Amino acid sequence: MQLKVLLRVPARNFHIFYGKSVASVNNMLNEGQNDVQTQTHEHKLKMSGWQIHNYGDFDELLFSDRLKMPQIKQSNECLVKVHATSINPIDVAMLGGYGAAVLKVLRCQPSVIEFPLTLGREFCGTLIQNGMSVNNFKLPVGQRVWGVVPVQNTQGAHAEYVCVPDYCVGMVPESLTNTEAASVLYAGLTAWSGIYLTAQLGGVCGALTADGGGANKRVLVLGGSGAVGSLAIQILRAQGSQVLATCSENAMELVQNLGADCVIDYRNPSKMATLRNFAPYDLVLDCSGQGTEAAEALDFKYDQYVTFSSPLLKNIDSSGVGLGLLKNFANILEANVKSLTNRKGLIKYGFFIPAPQGIELLKQLVERKKLLPLIDSCYKFNELPEAFKRVKAGHLRGKVVVSLD
Numbered sequence: 001m002q003l004k005v006l007l008r009v010p011a012r013n014f015h016i017f018y019g020k021s022v023a024s025v026n027n028m029l030n031e032g033q034n035d036v037q038t039q040t041h042e043h044k045l046k047m048s049g050w051q052i053h054n055y056g057d058f059d060e061l062l063f064s065d066r067l068k069m070p071q072i073k074q075s076n077e078c079l080v081k082v083h084a085t086s087i088n089p090i091d092v093a094m095l096g097g098y099g100a101a102v103l104k105v106l107r108c109q110p111s112v113i114e115f116p117l118t119l120g121r122e123f124c125g126t127l128i129q130n131g132m133s134v135n136n137f138k139l140p141v142g143q144r145v146w147g148v149v150p151v152q153n154t155q156g157a158h159a160e161y162v163c164v165p166d167y168c169v170g171m172v173p174e175s176l177t178n179t180e181a182a183s184v185l186y187a188g189l190t191a192w193s194g195i196y197l198t199a200q201l202g203g204v205c206g207a208l209t210a211d212g213g214g215a216n217k218r219v220l221v222l223g224g225s226g227a228v229g230s231l232a233i234q235i236l237r238a239q240g241s242q243v244l245a246t247c248s249e250n251a252m253e254l255v256q257n258l259g260a261d262c263v264i265d266y267r268n269p270s271k272m273a274t275l276r277n278f279a280p281y282d283l284v285l286d287c288s289g290q291g292t293e294a295a296e297a298l299d300f301k302y303d304q305y306v307t308f309s310s311p312l313l314k315n316i317d318s319s320g321v322g323l324g325l326l327k328n329f330a331n332i333l334e335a336n337v338k339s340l341t342n343r344k345g346l347i348k349y350g351f352f353i354p355a356p357q358g359i360e361l362l363k364q365l366v367e368r369k370k371l372l373p374l375i376d377s378c379y380k381f382n383e384l385p386e387a388f389k390r391v392k393a394g395h396l397r398g399k400v401v402v403s404l405d
């Protein structure tokens, strides 16, 4: 019990509490003994950040500089001071209540109210404190790190400090600025997991290690101009895949510069028809939010169609866990029956997965200058609701980031 208290205070304050029981430490804090140290400790327990207390619109995002600072509760956790973060479509959706039912189950607290909820799924920051079992050589305190926040965490990265498990954190590639670093991992790990976990483009090795893979495979990326699509193109090109991509006409030059071998304006039906000439595809990766319906519109053969737009959370929100899962199974079964009877390929859902081997591959690609972050726009911390509005407005060309520095 005494150890637990010691773990939660900054290292330089250990001497104040060493050898005291939990009750006596609490008394010390409550009764104002050791005034200087107590003030320092209390000051450190407060931080600024954005929270929501209800699901709804942008006006639910409330700023406070009196938020409770997150604390290390598990031995594998890291406490990070956030320098920059980003807004993802899932933050906007979660603000509206998306996924609330599933996330409560994932948090193992179906009956507990999740508010106040801090959104924000990724960050770049300085590592402040490690739990007992974190490898201090791999993740040295005081160093600049990047990381992601598991979706079930109620305390996300739209705050001055965030606490996450060590497998979600890595050392930042030195060449990246804080805002650039905060733009890569959530979308990058989504692209990585779609390519290497769901589609298995690199086989077992590609899924379990940072080796990647997919040389000479032909991949069509739908939505090459967004956060996930722009990173998927760069990951695949670095592995020697042949990449075709779709986007709006005004993004074609940008997507070409990302390395796509062929770029098609998705609003131009005759150009879209030429995609047939390159079939069959090893993989069609839907990064455009179209879902399984878009697979029906494709009149050519592919081995696999992976979409990141699964109705899973929506089905569970509307129908509960049991029926929602059943609906989702029925959705994917129906899509596969249609696809396979039309002699096309398998349809699968892809998801963001916080995998350390994916983080490592992304780091290596940045260091080898094979992956450049694409930033749509950058906002100050006090402008965070504006950043949410930008993401909701859509037509993004890369990532919307928020700087706390």
Ligand SMILES: NC(=O)c1ccc[n+]([C@@H]2O[C@H](COP(=O)([O-])OP(=O)(O)OC[C@H]3O[C@@H](n4cnc5c(N)ncnc54)[C@H](OP(=O)(O)O)[C@@H]3O)[C@@H](O)[C@H]2O)c1
Residues within 6 Å of the ligand: 088, 089, 090, 186, 187, 190, 222, 223, 224, 225, 226, 227, 228, 229, 246, 247, 248, 266, 287, 288, 289, 290, 308, 309, 310, 350, 351, 352, 394, 395, 396, 397, 398
């Ligand atoms: N399942 C998961 O775990 C997970 C994780 C991350 C993201 N996602 C989902 O994956 C999708 C992509 O995420 P993101 O962060 O990359 O979103 P994003 O930055 O908004 O990118 C979407 C891009 O697709 C383009 N687009 C829209 N309609 C298109 C179409 N019919 N054909 C081709 N391009 C089209 C958009 O530009 P224009 O509209 O200007 O053409 C935009 O550049 C979103 O639906 C998101 O919700 C899922």
